[in-house]
Amino acid sequence: MAIELGQMAAQAQTRWPGRVRADTEQDADCAYRIECEPQALPEVCNWLFSDLGYSFGGLVVEEAARWELRYLFYGDREQGWVHVIARLSADQTRVPSVSTLIHAADWHEREAEDLFGLVFEGHPRLGDFVLHNDTWQENLTPMRRSFDDRKPAAWRTPDSDWKPRQIVEEAGAFLMPIGPIYSTATGPAHFVLETIGEDVIRAQPRLFYAYRGLEKIAQGRAAEDLLLIAERISGTSAFAHSLGACQAVERICRIEVPPRARVLRVWAAELERLRHHVGAIEGICESTGLVVAAAQAAIIEEDLLRISGALTGHRYFFGLNALGGLTIDLDDCALLHAAWQVKAAVSRLSELERMLSMSSSFLDRLEEVGNVGASDAREFGLVGPVARASGVSRDLRRAHPYLGYERVDFDVPCETEGDGYARLRVFFGEAAQSARIISAVSSSIPQGAFRAPQVSLGAGAALGWVEAPRGAALHWIRLADDGVVDRYRIITPSFANWHGFRLGAERFAFQDFPIILATFALSVHENDR
Amino acid sequence: MSQWVIKGLRTGIKSTRYPNVAETAAGVSPGFPAETNLGGALAESLVAGCPTRALGLGPQGVEVDRRRCVHCFRCIRGAKRPLDWESGYEWARIGADGAHRDHRLGRPFGRSVHILVVDAGDCGACLNEVKQLNNPYYNMHRLGFFLTPTPRHADVMLVVGAVTEHMRHALRKAYDAMPTPKRVVAAGACALCGGVFGPSFICGSGAAEVVPVDVEVPGNPPPPLAILHGLLVAVGRRPPANGAG
Known part of the structure; x- marks a missing residue:
């Protein structure tokens, strides 16, 4: 319409x-x-x-x-x-x-x-959310300008007897609190799972254990130092977020990014997406207990981390983005060599996909598990691969191209089932597309500067958007006259997808919970900020 | 399922030979700026440009506090006179609380050390590097290291992240729940000094504020080999890195 x-x-x-x-x-x-x-x-x-x-x-x-x-x-x-x-x-x-x-x-x-x-x-559920009521005093509003972010706030002595509230009150109802320290190596999150028998009736995540107040501590910093914070919103999608922040500042200050830098940014962003998706695939294999497949994916992930490290100096692309371009030029021969390595890694990935698609015991754990319908996905505002597995195809690279994505040839893989297997297929599909983009741009990188010659900062506000590995990430930045950050609002894909996570987790059996969690590929760090 | 067995066997052995043989593959470590004999205005501008005050001026020139370094590369990229850069990954040192006691866990823990990983509020990069320890390249099991989800079974606590206000209590409770003898390894600039995040209204300036830290692994994030070295130092199977700071 x-x-x-x-x-x-x-x-x-x-x-x-x-x-x-x-x-x-x-x-x-x-x-x-x-x-x-x-x-x-x-x-x-x-x-x-x-x-x-x-x-x-x-x-x-x-x-x-x-x-x-x-x-x-x-x-x-x-x-x-x-x-x-x-x-x-x-x-x-x-x-x-x-x-x-x-x-x-x-x-x-x-x-x-x-x-x-x-x-x-009219909002039904205000209260205990970012600031946990058992740790913080009531009525503290840290984002207000009058609040001093450098001093420790007056917190309560944590209440050791804090218990989640039980909502389901039927016979046989059981409340299972999990976290914030759970499993072997996971970000801090707390789950309140209410079950009757085997089925999870209500799955409410309690998040923000990793709330680092990034929007607050960004205020008053120089625009350049903002990138340090943007990279650390989520270490596994550091380049995407620093790119979002760069684009906002570049819009405000009308900084023209040289063509070479734009292509190199596409290169790094797609390598990061590929590596993230391989990590997500590894998580899904591991959640089902298929260790050989998980190990195969882990080998590819480490290979990609090493390619990133050898090429840019940092395995997670920290310190690579700069206002107006990149901090270093990447060597054309090294890029071609890396693209060749990526190609080899992705051929192993498609072999893994083929083998997984024939492992019936693996598919049994994913098919018809954690279903999210298209109307729910839209209603909850899901983004990224999770939304695309439910038929919501909007991809910012296509809808509002940046960095010249309008001239890049790629597909946006989309599924309609919305179950765990659909999400796995989207991860595989997007990983293959990222490899295709890397291969295509590697052979046609324009010569020239890798960074805008001069960057003069001024006042203003703008939105930077980027399709991060987990979905749409929006960075709203307002700069004061001297180029100091006045407001930095970070809207992350994990924030949207954690909101919709219970759509997938509820109505399914308790033993499917870790698998559903893995297929959403959520990051608490990106959500909590 | 036999296809997976064959696939696994065909893949062969990927594991690094560290600690017996140094790992030399490209891209395993970001490295650190090295102490550089440099003075005058050039040195001062480099020190002033460091966003986390990891650089300082000393009698030997520019000194580096690895604990504070976040790999922003500002002291080499675009600098008139870049600092020297050192590769490597054996960076773990004995922490302030580890100095007063024998830092070795002792022989009973030689080949079976159970590790509880606590993410006390990082960006996810450190945690991802910890996860890599279980991949075939690093394969920590071959050294007798195992991750455990419960503090009751843990001998070593591996803390990543600047401790947020919400995690402070959970971290302390997990430490108290661990049986003795126990050791704490803090990994990453955030867990050592607050990194980019702290100290602030919500983040502290490191794990040592909440739990006694025996071994410190610098890096942002420390690569898997550096974390592995930290764990080996914690159980006395590898010497800590030399020097102070």
Whole structure:
């Protein structure tokens, strides 16, 4: 139900006369702004989401002379980006909840409530979220400007007797708390699994054990140092996130990235995606106890880590991205050699895929397990390979190309079953596509500078977007006059997919839980920030 | 299922021969800046440009505190006079709490050491490198190291990440639940000094604030071989790296 962008303004203004003011044209960053009064916010957002088919990107809250709430939406290429903006006076903290109509906004509003102290009227579940109530005092709002991030906050002595609340109250109901330290090498997360017999009735993750306050500690730092933080949102997708941050700053300061740097960035981003997906495949094999297959995937992952390390100096691409390009030039011969190594690794990966597709005991654990339907996936705002396994195909490389992806030939693998096996196939498919991109760009890297000659920072705000290995990642950055970071909002794919994780975990047997968790390939570090 | 057995056998032995023979493959370690005999304005600008204060000026020139280094490469890339760079991976040193007691766990732990990995709030890179220890290249089982999910079975705790406020209590409880004798290996710049994250309102400045740290493994993240060296140091099967700092 796409409509012309020019008509959108007219439609919005006739629907909500006097309450909405919409731009008639996109700005240079493909963004299209709709300013509306707070009471009209849920209806306007729902119009974009339900009637016009936009995806919900995320919520950016900014504290200035007035509160500014910015709901981000993106559609297909011609639909562009839409920013729905509502402003509140500084003393006003109540705003109607959008999540009553768009469930994807649920966690965004809970987070804003917890960290800014805003109240979203009509939201059913505010409270204990990012800041755990057993550790933190009530009414601390660390994202407010008045909060000093350098001093330790006054925390409570943790309550050793904290227990999760049991919701399911039928006969035979059993509550199983797992974590935050569980399994052999996993990020900290707590699961409240409520079971009756073998089936998990309710699976609620309690996250943010790895909450490092990155959005807060970024404030007041130089734009260049922001990349140190962006790389460490999630170490396994460091390049994608630093790329998102770079693109936002480059938009603000109108920095032209040289063609060579753009292609090298594609190269690194796709190698990272490939390595991440191999790691995800390894996790899935391991969760089913198929150790030989897991070991085969682990060999490939380590090979790819070594290729990255030998080529760029760091196995996870830390310190590679710079504002306006890269910190080092990569040698053309070394790139060709690396592309050849990648090709060899991927041929072993497709052999693994072939063998797995014939292992019936392995497939039994994945097929018809952890199903997520297409409408649920859209309702919960799932992104990345997880969404594409459920038939939601939107990929930012295609929808809103950056770095010249519009000139790169690749497919976006998509499945419709939405079960564990569909997710595994998407991981294999995307890994093969990444290898295809690496191979294609390696032989045609333009000569020239690897970094913009001069970078002069100025004030402004912009959105940087990138299709990270786990899905759409959005970086909203506002710089002050001297190029110092004023606001850094990080919207990560894991944040969206953890929200939808219970869709897959509930209704399935308890023994399938670790397998379902592995097929989602979630990162707590990326979620918690 | 026989296809998997054949596949496994066909793959052959991939394991590194470390610690008996040094590993020389490319890309196993990011390396560290080395102490460089350099003075004057060039040295001062390098020290000032280090975002985590890992560089300092000493009588020998530019000194490097590996514990604080986060591999941003600013002291070599784009620098007028790049610092020297050292490869290698045997970086583990005895921590402040390990110095006062014999750091060896002793003979009973020679070939069967159970390790509890606690992620106290890192970015996931350190944790991923810990996971690589179980891949066929590093294969920690051949050295008698095993990961365990429970503190009750653990001899060594491997902590990664700057300890967040939410994990502080869990980390302490896990340490207290471990039977004695026990040792703690802290891996990664975040676990040693807070790294990029700490100290702040939510992150501390290292695991040593919460649990006594016997062995420190610098790196951001430390590569698998460096973590392996740290574990070997913790059980007294490898000497710690030389020098101070």
